[in-house]
Amino acid sequence: MTGPTAAAAAGPILAVRDLRVQISGRRGTVRAVDGVSLDVVRGEALGLVGESGSGKSMTLRAILGVLPPDARVTSGQILLDGADLVPLSQSALNRIRGPKIAMIFQEPMSALNPVMRVGHQIAEGPRVHLGYSRSKAAERALDLMRRVGIPDPERRFRAYPHEFSGGMRQRVMIAMALSCDPEIILCDEPTTALDVTIQDQILRLLARLCRESDVSLIFVTHDLPVVAQICQRVAVMYGGQIIEHGDTRDILLDPRHPYTLGLVRSAPDVEQVRESLVPIPGSPPSLVSPPPGCRFHPRCSFAEEDCRVMPTPLRLLPGGRSTACLHYERCAEALAAEQVTP
Amino acid sequence: MTGEPVLSAAGVSVWFPVGSRLGARLRNQQRLLHAVDGVDLDLRRGEALALVGESGSGKSTFALALAGLRPVDGGTIRFDGRVLPRRRSRADLRRIQMVFQDPYSSLNPRMTVGGMLRELVRVHHVVPSSECDDYIRELVRLVGLGDDALRAQPRQFSGGQRQRIAIARALALRPDVLVADEPVSALDVSVQATILNLLADLRAELGLSLLLISHNLAVVRHLCDRVAVMYLGRIVEVAPTEQIFSDPQHPYTRGLLAAIPKITDSATEFAADGGPAVAGDMPSALRIPAGCRFRTRCPLAREICAQTDPGLVAGPDGAVHQAACHFAFDSVTARVPRQRDGEE
Numbered sequence: 001m002t003g004p005t006a007a008a009a010a011g012p013i014l015a016v017r018d019l020r021v022q023i024s025g026r027r028g029t030v031r032a033v034d035g036v037s038l039d040v041v042r043g044e045a046l047g048l049v050g051e052s053g054s055g056k057s058m059t060l061r062a063i064l065g066v067l068p069p070d071a072r073v074t075s076g077q078i079l080l081d082g083a084d085l086v087p088l089s090q091s092a093l094n095r096i097r098g099p100k101i102a103m104i105f106q107e108p109m110s111a112l113n114p115v116m117r118v119g120h121q122i123a124e125g126p127r128v129h130l131g132y133s134r135s136k137a138a139e140r141a142l143d144l145m146r147r148v149g150i151p152d153p154e155r156r157f158r159a160y161p162h163e164f165s166g167g168m169r170q171r172v173m174i175a176m177a178l179s180c181d182p183e184i185i186l187c188d189e190p191t192t193a194l195d196v197t198i199q200d201q202i203l204r205l206l207a208r209l210c211r212e213s214d215v216s217l218i219f220v221t222h223d224l225p226v227v228a229q230i231c232q233r234v235a236v237m238y239g240g241q242i243i244e245h246g247d248t249r250d251i252l253l254d255p256r257h258p259y260t261l262g263l264v265r266s267a268p269d270v271e272q273v274r275e276s277l278v279p280i281p282g283s284p285p286s287l288v289s290p291p292p293g294c295r296f297h298p299r300c301s302f303a304e305e306d307c308r309v310m311p312t313p314l315r316l317l318p319g320g321r322s323t324a325c326l327h328y329e330r331c332a333e334a335l336a337a338e339q340v341t342p
Numbered sequence: 343m344t345g346e347p348v349l350s351a352a353g354v355s356v357w358f359p360v361g362s363r364l365g366a367r368l369r370n371q372q373r374l375l376h377a378v379d380g381v382d383l384d385l386r387r388g389e390a391l392a393l394v395g396e397s398g399s400g401k402s403t404f405a406l407a408l409a410g411l412r413p414v415d416g417g418t419i420r421f422d423g424r425v426l427p428r429r430r431s432r433a434d435l436r437r438i439q440m441v442f443q444d445p446y447s448s449l450n451p452r453m454t455v456g457g458m459l460r461e462l463v464r465v466h467h468v469v470p471s472s473e474c475d476d477y478i479r480e481l482v483r484l485v486g487l488g489d490d491a492l493r494a495q496p497r498q499f500s501g502g503q504r505q506r507i508a509i510a511r512a513l514a515l516r517p518d519v520l521v522a523d524e525p526v527s528a529l530d531v532s533v534q535a536t537i538l539n540l541l542a543d544l545r546a547e548l549g550l551s552l553l554l555i556s557h558n559l560a561v562v563r564h565l566c567d568r569v570a571v572m573y574l575g576r577i578v579e580v581a582p583t584e585q586i587f588s589d590p591q592h593p594y595t596r597g598l599l600a601a602i603p604k605i606t607d608s609a610t611e612f613a614a615d616g617g618p619a620v621a622g623d624m625p626s627a628l629r630i631p632a633g634c635r636f637r638t639r640c641p642l643a644r645e646i647c648a649q650t651d652p653g654l655v656a657g658p659d660g661a662v663h664q665a666a667c668h669f670a671f672d673s674v675t676a677r678v679p680r681q682r683d684g685e686e
Contacts, residue, residue: 196602201620228605231609266531269604279539283500
């Protein structure tokens with residue numbers, strides 16, 4: 001795998017620029033995604049982490065053009081190989097979904113067609129997008145089933161999704177995502193519903209496929225250790241914005257934003273037993289009328305007067321990382337002061 | 343840990359009939375799914391015991407059986423040394439209370455929190471009716487909610503708050519044992535911590551015995567004194583928490599531990615690393631393998647594993663560490679390469 005710096009020179013496959021998504025609801029307009037920018041280069045896996053309601057899934061759906069009916073992109077660009085996807089019609093997007101962008105969902109059972117044989121579902125993409133004949137597409141489906149580790153593919157080809165275990169269904173989803181050789185795969189919590197042993201199998205499979213076929217991933221999850229295993233870079237989202245961004249190890253092991261620090265401290269870890277877990281006080285901000293200044297300031301123990309009034313855009317720090325925190329140096333002090341038993 | 347067992351299971355089995363009744367009558371026998379298949383486990387007074395395993399291992403069914411919410415098809419459950427009858431009295435049911443995984447579906451949506459707690463307290467005569475209001479107010483404070491929570495309905499609360507209400511409901515009957523089935527897995531990470539801390543505080547404050555069912559070993563390590571690992575309806579290893587993590591004896595336990603992602607992991611190393619920690623899927627409980635039930639996924643499996651079912655045996659340090667593997671506690675391990683201790 002090429003390092004992020006070497007790969008960055010090649011230019012991003014996908015570039016999101018100042019994306020804004022609004023949902024109109026009864027209680028006002030929800031600014032679900034509020035000025036998100038990110039780059040994904042070839043062969044790289046980018047993690048997108050945050051709690052429910054942080055806008056991570058909405059960002060993903062905007063990229064794929066599958067926003068819920070009352071949500072729309074109000075400004076910004078989504079550049080795939082330099083071409084903007086935002087103004088495209090659904091039929092134009094349909095030609096891109098599959099051969100260019102594919103998606104893996106959290107619940108394979110609700111994403112798969114329950115009354116269609118698994119093999120035919122995998123073969124459908126190549127038939128529609130690549131113009132394969134029935135037999136050639138079936139050949140391709142069998143080959144993919146082998147690649148994702150589905151045992152006895154000839155027999156499994158004719159099975160229905162309900163005959164598969166959760167892990168096997170997710171392998172089917174991965175085979176479908178790969179079926180048209182996409183450049184980027186969007187993964188929305190693909191292992192959250194799985195057991196830890198099956199999660200381990202699926203993550204290893206994804207890591208291997210990424211390396212073999214040079215496909216890029218955007219990996220949405222709330223699970224920081226999973227990000228550590230899969231992603232070279234990570235962006236942390238809070239209240240519809242990216243608040244910290246950089247190399248995964250830097251961000252997770254040495255955060256420079258109190259929210260990231262809060263996520264790291266509140267999650268129990270098998271290797272580090274803390275005296276007691278430190279929850280993040282309060283609850284996520286309203287996205288109808290977000291707090292002024294830094295959106296995290298009402299829950300932040302480092303907050304000062306300037307956090308309440310100053311806008312907090314991402315600032316570049318040494319080492320190629322960026323943070324939205326005005327007082328980021330306090331995170332390092334807080335981490336150094338902490339008692340952790342390895 | 344020297345406490346007497348407060349709750350003790352001996353050879354507990356729970357079966358589910360599967361297939362059609364007609365088919366059963368034609369074949370003159372009912373097919374049975376052995377969800378829990380002979381479990382021996384003691385919960386000592388005041389301890390926090392974790393039950394871990396994959397979904398389908400039978401841990402939730404076992405918990406329901408312990409709490410008296412599901413009849414047992416074999417074996418006995420003792421409470422304070424007394425065998426609990428098949429149909430438990432109201433007084434017995436009170437002693438063991440449960441907190442369920444999903445706080446969205448386990449609370450009555452049409453009742454206020456106060457109404458729900460009041461009904462419980464009245465039906466079980468926990469306190470005289472004149473003290474009822476004070477008692478339930480104290481309960482919601484105990485779980486960290488304000489008095490105004492009593493007048494609200496569950497839908498007005500967040501997931502974490504609902505789980506607090508579920509805990510208050512379980513504690514209302516002053517139980518000796520609290521069985522918590524995946525109490526935090528439906529919650530956001532930042533909220534999980536508050537519920538785990540609450541459970542730890544309540545245990546210390548009220549002297550509860552806690553059986554925590556979880557698939558998350560990190561949660562377990564944080565909260566529990568002992569860990570029991572369950573696989574396909576059986577306990578395959580029991581040990582004090584630190585020993586489970588530092589010196590696991592059963593290959594399944596080792597696999598489970600190796601499968602947990604760590605925040606210190608690096609993507610480059612992970613991608614270069616070899617095969618999965620545990621291969622394959624758990625077999626169906628309708629077709630439990632003969633001999634050792636883990637052998638179909640076990641890297642150590644030998645001929646003996648297909649022939650003899652290894653029971654739980656104690657290690658050299660007495661009964662505290664037990665494992666159900668022919669190769670546990672170095673008995674034969676001299677001849678068997680240890681999996682994942684060093685790099686393969």
